[in-house]
Amino acid sequence: MGRPTEKLRGAARYLLALPAIVWVGLLVIAPNLVLVLYSFWKNELFGVNKTFTLENYEKVVQSDAVLTLMWRSLLIAGGAATLATLIAFPLAYVVVRYFGRFKFYAALLVIVPLWVSFLMRVYSWKIILGENGILNGFLQSIGVISHPSTVFLYSPWAVAVVMTYVGIPYVFLSSYTLLDRIPPNLFEAAADCGASPLRTFRTVIWPIARPAAVIGFMLVFVIVFGDYVSPTLVGGLSGTMVGSVVLQAFGALNNWPYGAALALSTVVMTLVVLGLLSLLLRKRIVLEGETA
Amino acid sequence: MTDPARTSEVTVGGDESSSPASTARRRDPVRSAAEDVVRLEQVSKIYPGTKTPAVDNIDLVIQPGEFYSLLGPSGSGKTTTLRMIAGFERPTAGRVFLGETEITRRPPYKRPIHTVFQSYALFPHLNVRQNVGYPLRMAGVGKGEIKSRVQEFLERVAVADFADRMPHQLSGGQRQRVALARALIAEPQLVLLDEPLGALDLKLRQEMQVVLQHIQREVGITFVYVTHDQGEALAMSDHIAIMADGRVHQIGTPQDVYSRPATPFVARFVGSTNLLDCTGTGAGRASAGSIDLEVADVPDTPTYSLSVRPEAIRLGGDADGCDNRLEGVVEEAIYQGSDIQLRIRVGEHLVKARGDVGSFGPGEKVAVGWNRADAVGIAPEAEPAAAK
Ligand SMILES: Nc1ncnc2c1ncn2[C@@H]1O[C@H](COP(=O)(O)OP(=O)(O)OP(=O)(O)O)[C@@H](O)[C@H]1O
């Protein structure tokens, strides 16, 4: 094949990719660059002074409140992602393995909440955990408590529980799609080789499907770590997370450079966690009927 | 190897006097049940949501060290039978024995039976070495021993050079060998193979047939082999069970099923044959429509099918002196390389025969003959169960 046509092909490829490049550039890279720029500018009473400074970051690092919130967000996001994974991955396994021709409908049931607005999903927990909520009503009716308790709502625990609930469909979805692609005869082959169902899970299914669980975990972590809606709705003061301060900096404080520095700090924090998690993603396993 | 199982005939329950095929078999008086590797007793399987049984009341006896084939057309219930032996399916009725122990309800991972899956089913996250060693790992064998045993079996199936590759980096034939090594390594009492050569091309298929046979003899493990290829079954097996529509039509040695088919179906399915509908007309005589024949080996039913293999039919001058000699006209002559396949009109019958290349052409008159000893009568297609 002649070189000119080859070159043309190369060019055509870039041309085809152009819309995607423009899209990503305009909507992802540019706004983040602006954010980076802001984080190094000085804040002044009526706007921004475009001179380079590190004071925003100093302020972030030196603020005990921010560090506490950062730490708390990490714990809540990590906890919720762990719980969601512990619940959703085995759930997906059971659905794929034992629901036969109903598995698709079962899967649909689990991910149906994704169609409901995020705000609604979080808000509905107020009805469950609140002072006049379902949980209190239930506990009273069986006589465990005599008066409605307020401990369920407005705590870091409430946020963790709600975010676990929010996260389950994501982990389920990523796990289900991979587990469903595992050829059923692998289960039989393992049993045939003398592996009990539990050992089949441990030695065959988990090693193959672990990346799906990890990716689900990452999704939930990212969603929870930067969230400010649910902490506001169900977290109360003790359940505030770092996202709320970012919002505050941009909003009430009207200090955009500080807000940008805060936001970028959370992004860096998230990237560090994702980087560590990606060590758990082993190289891709080629399943039957696929090419490498 | 002077294993009694290889020399003794297979024994099947039920009335043995009713069909000509069963008279060829005898019950070995010294053989006890404990000698069987696997026994299926009146096993049936009806899949949920279906009406007709996939497997319909079959009895099989598989003896130690033998190469046992399940042969039948697509949908005849071979895989279902195999899966019930492996434990992947529960019989709807009947019982499965391993030696003297009933294992009908035992889960697959507790059966000393290993399977070579048609699609190989190698573990995609493990390399060849780990795949082959997996059954030993599950059995709790020590690391050192696993290592040496794996090496031994990799060499035995000639894949030692690929030991560190992942399954997707292997060719079909290599995967096949790895699957075989994995099934053999834990020295199970029985290895089940479900059309293991189905996905391979003809040349590799023939090569692997030899490999399989050699290995089976070498390790002395009983093989139950599913195939719909009659040539393969005839070439490799000690015993063949021929299945159709979930029922066993005949069990016997390759020679048995070829030369003494128990049902018209078996005669047609194993090799090619001419089936003539006959009515007995006195001792040693029969009529097939307009033609009269001399017969020898026929059942005592009033009507029966007479099976005459194409290669038993003599043509032209060779037909002189045959017990049966008829006049025919060649309708079709198909060149086959080493010989020609002829279809000859004899009265209302169309007879298949083989001829030398260039010997006869369409439209030619030809004498057709065969000796009565070369034809076998088959009782009308009764219940195959009675023909066992
Ligand atoms: N899981 C199932 N559910 C319902 N029917 C089934 C199932 N598996 C097999 N069958 C039916 O049972 C019958 C026997 O199937 P089986 O797979 O045992 O045939 P086979 O002899 O192995 O055929 P092949 O040579 O095509 O593999 C077929 O009619 C098939 O449609």
Ligand SMILES: [Mg+2]
């Ligand atoms: Mg089959």
